Amino acid sequence: MARSAILNVMVSAAIKAGKSLTKDFNEVENLQVSRKGPADFVSKADLRAEQIIFGELQKARPTYAFLMEEGGEVAGTDGQHRWIIDPLDGTTNFLHSIPLFGVAIALERANEIVASVIYNPIMDELYTAEKGGGTWLNDRKRLRVAGRRSLSDAVVCTGIKTQGTANDALQLRQLGHINPAVAGIRRSGSIAMDMAWLAAGRYDALWEAGLAPWDVAPGMLMVKEAGGFVSDYAGTTGSVWNGQIVAGNEILQPLLLKELKPIQ
The missing domain is CATH 3.40.190.80 (D-Maltodextrin-Binding Protein; domain 2)
Structure with missing residues (x-):
C-alpha cells in the first residue's frame, strides 16, 4: 500500500502517541487518574497522547481545525479541514491492563471523513483508510468485511x-x-x-x-x-x-x- 502524504502525517502522529501510551501502559498502576463520569476515566496518559497528536498534526497542517475528546475544539483558518481525535479509545481497558485500546484519528474535509487511522500499539496493529483507497492493516493486507449472510x-x-x-x-x-x-x-x-x-x-x-x-x-x-x-x-x-x-x-x-x- 502506498500512503498519501496526509495519511503519512496521521500515521506518524498515531505511532508517536502509541509509543507514549505503551510506556504508560507498562506503568499503569502508577498513573494519576481522575474520575470524569460513570465508567469513563481520564488519565494523564490520555492527555499526553492527545498533546503529541495535536503537536504533530498542527505542525504538518497549521491551518486545520481540531475536535478532540479531551481538548475540545480548536479553530482553524482553513475552513474546509478538521482533525477529529480520540487519543485513547478504551481508557477503562487501559487502566485495567487490558491491551485492547486504540489511538484514533480522522480527517474531515468539507463535512466528509476522507482519511482515518486506528492504532493499537500493544498488538502493533495499524489500521488505515482513505476515501476510495480501501482499508488496510499494517500497510500490507487490504481488508474486507466478513461475508456471512445469516x-x-x-x-x-x-x-x-x-x-x-x-x-x-x-x-x-x-x-x-x-x-x-x-x-x-x-x-x-x-x-x-x-x-x-x-x-x-x-x-x-x-x-x-x-x-x-x-x-x-x-x-x-x-x-x-x-x-x-x-x-x-x-x-x-x-x-x-x-x-x-x-x-x-x-x-x-x-x-x-x-x-x-x-x-x-
Missing part, C-alpha cells in the same frame, strides 16, 4: 455500560432481543477497535448508541472502505454527529437494523 452465524458486538442511564437501559433491552438471534455477542470496551475489527472481518456486525464524533469518525470510514454499510437506528446514512451506529455487510447490516427497530 445473523444466526454472526458474531456481533456492542457497548453496554450498565450505569443506569436511559441509553444503557435501551441497549440492555436490545441485547436481550438480539442475543437469541445471533451466534454470539461481544463487548470489547473500545468502539474504535470494534469498527476496525469489523472492517477486518473479525466481527460480522455491530451496533451502539451514545457515541461522540471522535468515537465514530475513524472507524466509520474504515467499515465503508472495507465494503461495509453504516446507518443510524432509523436506517438513515450513518453520521458522526447522531451518536448511533448499526454496521455490517450488505446482508447483515439491514438484518440487524430490522431486529433493533422495534426495541424502544
